[in-house]
Amino acid sequence: MSGYPSGTMGIDPRAKSAFLWGLVGFLSFLVLVQGYALLVEPIVTIAQALAVGALVGLGAGVGxxxxxxxxxxRAAHRDDE
Incomplete structure (x- = not known):
């Protein structure tokens, strides 16, 4: 349990954290694709970049x-030592 009170409305902090990491992964991939396209030439279309970015974001969120x-x-265990 994350210690989040069940009586309050809102999203669980761990779910929110996973969602935000997924969003960071998605946007980071799109920035890298755009930067590569500006320096060299586009290697994928926008639709392909969005699809692969969604997979990267999903992987980052699940991870x-x-x-x-x-x-x-592990961090709590290190504090005990």
């Missing part, structure tokens, strides 16, 4: 939701 509890437990 964040799976790894965050492990990293939090």
């Amino acid at each position: 964040a939701s799976l790894l965050e509890p492990r990293l939090a437990a």
Whole structure:
């Protein structure tokens, strides 16, 4: 449990964090594709970049939701030492 009170309205902080990491991954990929297109030449169309960016964002969000509890437990364990 994340300690989030169940009686209040809103999104769970871990879900919000995973969503935001997914958004960061999505936007970062699009920035990299755009930068490459400005320097060299476009390697994908806009639709292809959006589709691959969505997959990157989904992977980043899922990775964040799976790894965050492990990293939090590891950080708490280090504080005990």
